[in-house]
Each structure stands twice: as structure tokens, then as C-alpha cells.
Amino acid sequence: MNFNNEMLEHMADTARIGLSEGEKEELLSTIQEIISIADGIIDADTSGLEPMEHVTTLKNVFREDKVDEPYTREIILSNASETNEGCFSVPKIVE
Amino acid sequence: MNREKDYEVVIGLEVHAELATSSKIFCSCSTEFGGLPNTHCCPGCIGMPGTLPVLNKNVVEFAIRAGLATNCEISGFTKMDRKNYFYPDLPRAYQISQYDIPICKDGFIEIEINGVKKKIRIARIHIEEDAGKLVHDQWSTGSLVDYNRSGVPLIEIVTYPDMNSAEEARLFLEGLKAILQYTGVSDCKMQEGSLRADVNISVKPKSQEELGVRTEMKNLNSFRAIIRAIEAESRRQIEELESGGKIYRETRRWDDEKGVSFSMRSKEEAQDYRYFPESDIPPVIIDSEWVEEIRKSLPELPETRKRRYMEEYGLPAYDAEIITSSKALSDFFEETVKNGANAKTASNWIMGELLRLLKEKGVEDDSIPFPPVHLAKLIDIIEKGIITGTIAKKVFDNMFDSGKDPVAIVDEQGLKVVADTGTLLPVVKKVIENNPGSVADYKAGKTKALGFLMGQAMRETKGKADPKLINQLFIEELEKL
Numbered sequence: 001m002n003f004n005n006e007m008l009e010h011m012a013d014t015a016r017i018g019l020s021e022g023e024k025e026e027l028l029s030t031i032q033e034i035i036s037i038a039d040g041i042i043d044a045d046t047s048g049l050e051p052m053e054h055v056t057t058l059k060n061v062f063r064e065d066k067v068d069e070p071y072t073r074e075i076i077l078s079n080a081s082e083t084n085e086g087c088f089s090v091p092k093i094v095e
Numbered sequence: 096m097n098r099e100k101d102y103e104v105v106i107g108l109e110v111h112a113e114l115a116t117s118s119k120i121f122c123s124c125s126t127e128f129g130g131l132p133n134t135h136c137c138p139g140c141i142g143m144p145g146t147l148p149v150l151n152k153n154v155v156e157f158a159i160r161a162g163l164a165t166n167c168e169i170s171g172f173t174k175m176d177r178k179n180y181f182y183p184d185l186p187r188a189y190q191i192s193q194y195d196i197p198i199c200k201d202g203f204i205e206i207e208i209n210g211v212k213k214k215i216r217i218a219r220i221h222i223e224e225d226a227g228k229l230v231h232d233q234w235s236t237g238s239l240v241d242y243n244r245s246g247v248p249l250i251e252i253v254t255y256p257d258m259n260s261a262e263e264a265r266l267f268l269e270g271l272k273a274i275l276q277y278t279g280v281s282d283c284k285m286q287e288g289s290l291r292a293d294v295n296i297s298v299k300p301k302s303q304e305e306l307g308v309r310t311e312m313k314n315l316n317s318f319r320a321i322i323r324a325i326e327a328e329s330r331r332q333i334e335e336l337e338s339g340g341k342i343y344r345e346t347r348r349w350d351d352e353k354g355v356s357f358s359m360r361s362k363e364e365a366q367d368y369r370y371f372p373e374s375d376i377p378p379v380i381i382d383s384e385w386v387e388e389i390r391k392s393l394p395e396l397p398e399t400r401k402r403r404y405m406e407e408y409g410l411p412a413y414d415a416e417i418i419t420s421s422k423a424l425s426d427f428f429e430e431t432v433k434n435g436a437n438a439k440t441a442s443n444w445i446m447g448e449l450l451r452l453l454k455e456k457g458v459e460d461d462s463i464p465f466p467p468v469h470l471a472k473l474i475d476i477i478e479k480g481i482i483t484g485t486i487a488k489k490v491f492d493n494m495f496d497s498g499k500d501p502v503a504i505v506d507e508q509g510l511k512v513v514a515d516t517g518t519l520l521p522v523v524k525k526v527i528e529n530n531p532g533s534v535a536d537y538k539a540g541k542t543k544a545l546g547f548l549m550g551q552a553m554r555e556t557k558g559k560a561d562p563k564l565i566n567q568l569f570i571e572e573l574e575k576l
Contacts, residue, residue, distance in 0.1 A: 014367050016181060053174055058377035062152035065116050068123035068137075076136045076242075079143070086132040087239035090183040093229060 001039065003032050102298045102336075104329040105306055106264050107256035110271060111249050112281040113225065113289035114157045120224045120248035121148030121191065121376075128287045132241035140246035142186025148375050150175070154248040155198070155379060157280045158222045159389050161250055162199030164274045164396055165217055169386050173198045175222075175373035180366060183240050184226040192223035192251075194370040198379075204274070205398070206266040215267045216255040225249050250280070256295065256306065261325040268292065268318055269420055273397040276422040282461075291316040294325060297342070298332045307332070308342040312349045312356060324349040328356055400425060408438035414446050423461035430467030436474040444470060448488060452495050465498045473501040485558035486510045514561035516568065519552075522560070523568045526551045527576075537573055545569060 008028055012019050019027065073086055082089040119126055122139035139146040162169050176194035202217035227245040231238055252271065258264045272290060275281040283290040297309035312328065315321045328349075332342050347356040395403070397419045404415040419425045424445065431441040449470075453460055473494065477487050482505055493504050505511060513519060526548055527534055536544035545566075552565050 010367070014179075014369065053172070054372060054378050055374060056377055059380045061149060061377050062155070063123070063149040065118050065151050065153035066123060067118045067125045070124060070135055071137050073131065073133050073136075076133050076141060082237065084237065084239055087230065087241050088133070088183075089237040090240055091238070092236060093183060093231065093238045 001035055003028070003035050099330065099333055101301055102329075102333050103301050104259055104325070105256045105297045105299065105309075106258040106260075106325060107295040107309075108252075108254045108258070108264060108267065109293040109295070110252040110254075110268070111225075111291050111293075112161075112252065112275055112283065113287075114154055114248040114250060115279060115281055116151055116153045116157065116248055118151060119246035120151050120154050120222070121246055122146075124246065126247045128284075128289075130243055132239075132243065135243040136245070140186075141242045142188075142245075148191060148373075150376055150379070151248060154222055155381070156389060157248075158198045158220060158250050159381065159386060160278045160393060161252070161275060161280045162202060162220050163386070163390050163393060164278045164280075165199075165202040165204055165220070165252070165271070167199035167202030167217060167220060169381055170196055170198055170200065171381055171383075172196065172378060173381065174378040175376045176370045177373050178223075179369045182226070182229075183238065184229045184245070186227065186242060186245060190224060190226065191373050191376070193221035197221035198381075204267060204270045206263060206270055208263055208266060213257075213263070215257045215263070218253045218255050220250050220252050223249050223251060256297075256309075261322045261329075264294070264325055265318060265322055268321065270397070273420050273422065277394055277396055277400075279394075284459075285317050288316055292321055294321060294328075296325060296328050296332070298329055298336065307336075308344050310342065310344065310356075311346045313346060313359075315349055317351075320349060320351045323351065323354060324356065327354060331356070397422075397425075404438075404442075408432070408442070410439065410442050414442050417450075418442065418445060421460050423459075423463070427460075427463055427467050427470075431470045431474075434468045434471030436471040437478075440474050440478075441470065444474065444491070448491050449495075452492070456495075464496075465494045469494055469501055476501065476505065480512060480514070480561065481505065482510055483512050483553075483558055483560070483562060485553065486512070489558070510559060512561045513556055513559045514564050516564070519556070519560055519565055519568055520572075522552050522555050523565065523572055526555065527569075527572055534573065534576065538576065545573075 005024065005028060008019075008024060008031065077083045077086070077088065080088045113126075116126055118124060119140055122137050124137050124140055125135045127135065133141075137146075139148060159169055161167075173193065173196050175191050177189040178192045178194070179189045181188055197219040199220040200218065202220070203214045204217065205212055205214055207213070225244045225247040227240050227242040229238055229240055254267070258267060272283045275283050275290075281289055285291070292315050294312045294315060295309050296312070297307035299305070299307040310328065310332070312324050315324055328347070335342060343358075346359045348359050349356045401412075401415045401419040404410045404419065405412060410418070417424075418428050428438075428441055428445055431445075432438050449463070452458070453463070458464065473487060473490060476482050477484060482490065486505075490501050490504050490510065493499065493508075494501055497504070530548060530551065533544040533547050537548070548569055549562070549565060552569070553560055553562075
């Protein structure tokens with residue numbers, strides 16, 4: 001796959017990361033290298049193998065539908081940089 | 096010129112229903128509605144790093160129930176996926192949902208429009224988590240987030256664009272709501288947001304084969320809003336096309352107060368959700384035994400109940416339809432009949448007085464303020480001739496307001512029928528004396544006049560006179576004249 005500057009900018013944009021020109025240059029070559037390594041997978045012989053949907057062999061790991069004691073609001077909000085009226089306060093969202 | 100009839104409206108729905116589990120989809124927090132902000136939360140549902148989501152088994156079972164009740168195929172293998180986007184109500188910056196292998200697919204619900212049955216196909220049903228609630232405080236510089244709803248389990252039901260009018264969409268939603276309530280999958284309380292819909296809508300000239308460009312309206316949370324939004328949006332699109340304009344694929348926000356929709360964002364710069372498998376949750380394998388076990392546990396569905404009411408109780412199709420469209424109403428009816436009431440009489444009371452009062456007083460049908468046994472008792476004392484039909488309506492109103500036993504109401508207020516000649520004969524004589532005109536009419540062969548005279552006697556006795564006896568007394572007295 002040919003990974004180009006446009007794709008890099010789209011990636012940075014969707015991840016909301018600002019990149020300097022220098023960073024772009026560096027990342028472009030790094031990611032191109034990673035992709036070329038990953039491209040090797042295409043050459044692997046997978047005939048006769050079931051497609052893999054998940055990395056573990058676990059399945060059907062469930063919890064029962066039971067309610068536990070709730071955390072106090074103080075604990076829930078304790079990592080918030082800003083709170084207001086019992087809520088997390090975030091930069092204003094304008095729709 | 097606006098030629099709405101030359102156009103076909105095409106509607107598809109994405110319905111979100113909150114599942115009736117006790118705990119959230121991936122953690123043990125309560126799903127209860129309300130509560131102070133951020134009091135039904137744990138590190139998991141507020142997106143703290145290092146927490147591990149574990150799927151609630153009931154969520155899977157409820158989704159299978161919904162799928163079976165809507166004629167879907169249940170996937171033998173299914174998995175969760177991450178849908179990535181940034182919004183403060185989504186604390187992990189991804190929603191755990193399902194992408195390419197939904198738990199149920201290819202179902203349908205049948206609706207009946209103008210006596211014709213029509214299948215509305217369901218493309219898929221998948222499970223996902225709800226987001227938190229963003230409070231836009233216009234006086235402060237920030238927005239506030241409450242994560243109580245974050246992680247509440249939802250199913251999303253996606254239809255094919257098979258509906259062609261607001262009425263068809265309404266019938267589909269009514270049908271779906273009844274099915275979800277009957278199967279116990281969701282309480283579908285729209286005022287609490289447990290059922291909400293995104294509406295996809297396009298219009299095309301009837302002669303045109305291919306579909307028009309569609310717009311989407313999100314998070315409509317009442318049937319009324321959905322109907323109005325569909326009507327207004329199809330009209331807008333037709334007018335736009337008629338005046339030579341173009342429809343753009345976009346998301347629009349419906350303002351129910353103003354009755355208009357506004358463009359929100361263009362779908363052309365469509366969001367890239369970068370779906371990928373949720374690595375923290377192993378896949379779910381659903382074997383046919385599990386499916387059959389759930390199928391066996393399914394209760395009687397609205398359509399079956401409706402047919403049974405018609406066959407077993409002889410209810411008219413219309414009555415059976417209305418009563419079974421709500422599980423609460425239907426259960427109320429069944430209990431009333433179980434308590435000995437005649438089915439047709441019980442249905443008449445429910446269709447008439449009960450629905451009228453619920454509507455008038457704005458009471459939800461799952462909160463009927465008296466038990467079914469009271470209606471059964473009321474019907475019993477009418478049939479036994481203890482009270483008259485006129486009085487019964489008053490007792491019913493009182494029952495609705497006070498929740499009291501009808502027998503107690505009758506006793507307390509002395510409403511029993513008056514059926515002794517000693518009391519009624521003087522009343523009859525008085526009415527005859529005071530209404531010579533009607534008496535003359537009656538004697539002249541106008542038997543209708545008797546009805547008027549009886550009405551007068553009923554008024555005199557405040558509706559308590561035994562109609563049969565009073566009728567007989569009038570005829571006897573008038574004969575003597």
C-alpha cells in the first residue's frame with residue numbers, strides 16, 4: 001500500500017493531533033516502513049485456515065445482570081480537572 | 096405548483112431502544128432513570144484507563160428476544176466493535192457497538208394499512224452502549240457532563256427504506272413498541288428516552304426508479320415528533336425539487352416547537368468512525384440450543400393476542416387492535432376478565448371510559464390508578480342490577496380519581512339502585528303531572544315521549560332509579576289516563 005501525505009493528514013485530523021511539517025516528514029517515512037513490513041502478511045499462505053475474528057480463543061465471557069453498590073460522586077469526579085453542579089465540566093460544546 | 100401526489104416518500108428508520116436490564120451493559124452500575132448527576136457511575140462507564148468491560152448476559156438475551164419477535168435470523172457468531180469519535184458525552188472517545196456482524200439480521204414487522212398487510216423489513220438489530228448526557232448551560236463558559244446514562248444498554252433496529260408515509264412509519268413504530276414491551280425487552284418510555292428514532296427520508300417522482308437523495312433527522316423522541324418531522328421534511332424536499340433546487344445528503348435537526356428542521360452538518364464530509372473489533376470483549380457464540388431456549392420463553396405477541404381476543408372473546412378487530420397495541424392495557428383487560436368480568440363489557444369500559452380518562456388526565460396506560468379487579472367488581476354490580484348504567488359512569492370516574500373499591504364508593508355515597516315501587520311511584524306521578532305535553536304526545540302514539548319522561552324521572556332520582564321498574568310504572572300509569 002502506498003501511504004501518502006494526504007492519508008497521514010486525514011489520520012492526524014481524525015485523531016485530532018496537530019503535526020508540524022518536520023513531524024509529518026518523520027511520521028510519513030516511519031509509517032511507510034511499518035506498512036511495508038505488514039504488507040508481508042499478504043504473501044503468507046492462509047489456504048485452509050479459518051478467518052480469525054479475535055486475538056484470544058475466549059468466547060462468551062459474560063457477567064450476570066446484577067447491580068453493585070455505586071461509587072460516590074466524590075470519587076467519580078475526583079480526577080476531573082473541573083467540575084460544576086455535580087458534573088464534569090468540559091469546554092463549551094456549540095452545536 | 097406543489098404536486099405532492101406526484102411524489103413518493105421513502106422512509107427508513109433507525110430505532111434505539113433502551114433495554115430493561117437492571118445493570119449497565121459492561122459494568123454493574125444501575126440503569127435506573129433519574130438520580131443525581133454522576134451517581135450511577137463507576138470507573139468503567141466514565142472511561143477510566145485500565146478498566147475492563149464485561150458483557151451483561153441479559154443484554155445478549157434481550158437482543159435475541161427482540162430478534163426472534165421480529166422474525167430475524169440470529170447470528171451464530173457475533174462480536175463487539177469500537178466506533179471512534181470525539182464527543183464529551185463519550186468518555187472513552189469510542190462507543191462499543193457492533194459493526195459488520197450484528198446479533199440479528201433480516202427480519203420484518205407486518206403492518207396493516209387501509210386493510211392491506213405490508214411487510215416492513217428489518218436489516219439488522221445490534222447491541223451498543225448509550226452515551227452520557229451533555230447539559231448545555233448557556234450561562235456558564237463550559238458544558239456539563241452527566242455519565243449516568245453512559246453504558247446503559249441499547250439495541251438499534253435498522254429498517255430498510257420500506258415505508259412510504261408518516262402513517263406507515265407510525266404503524267411500524269407502534270408495532271415495534273408493542274413487541275418490545277410484550278417481550279419485556281424495553282419499557283419503551285419515550286418521555287424517559289427509552290425509545291428514540293433517527294429518520295432517513297427521501298422523495299422521488301413516482302415515475303422514477305432510483306431513490307432520491309436522503310436526509311437524516313436524529314433523536315426524535317416522541318411518535319408525534321416523528322410523524323410531524325416526516326411530514327414537514329417530505330414537504331420541504333418536494334418543494335425544493337419543484338422549485339428546481341437540489342437535496343443534499345445531510346443531517347438535519349428537527350425543532351418540534353417550531354415545526355421545522357435545520358441543516359446540521361453535511362454527510363459529504365462523512366465522519367470516519369474507524370471501526371475495529373473490540374479487543375477487550377471476546378466474541379459471542381450463540382448456538383441453536385440457546386436460541387430455542389429463548390424462543391420457548393417468548394410470551395404471546397401482540398398479533399397473536401389480537402387474534403385470540405377476536406376468536407375467544409368475540410371482540411371487534413378494531414377493539415382488539417387498540418387494546419393489544421399496549422401491553423399494559425392488554426394486561427389490564429386480561430386481569431379484568433380473569434376476575435370474572437364479561438370480556439366484551441370489559442372491553443367497552445376500557446375502550447370508552449378508561450381511554451377517555453387516561454387521555455383527559457394525561458395518565459400513562461401503565462399507571463392506571465385502580466386495579467383490574469375494581470373494574471370487574473363494577474361490571475358485576477351493574478350486571479346484578481345494584482347500580483344503574485348512569486351511576487356506574489360516576490362510580491368509574493370516582494374510582495379513577497380515588498382508587499377506591501367501587502362497592503365502597505356505592506355504599507358511602509348511597510348510589511344503589513332504587514327499585515321499590517313505594518319510592519318510585521310518587522316520582523312517576525309527579526313527572527306525569529308536570530309534563531302534560533309529553534303525556535299528550537305519548538297518548539297520540541309518539542312513543543319517543545316515554546324516553547323523555549323516563550329521563551325526567553332519572554333526574555329526579557339522580558340516576559338511581561331502576562330503569563326497568565320505572566319504565567313499567569310509566570306504562571301502567573299512562574295506561575290509566
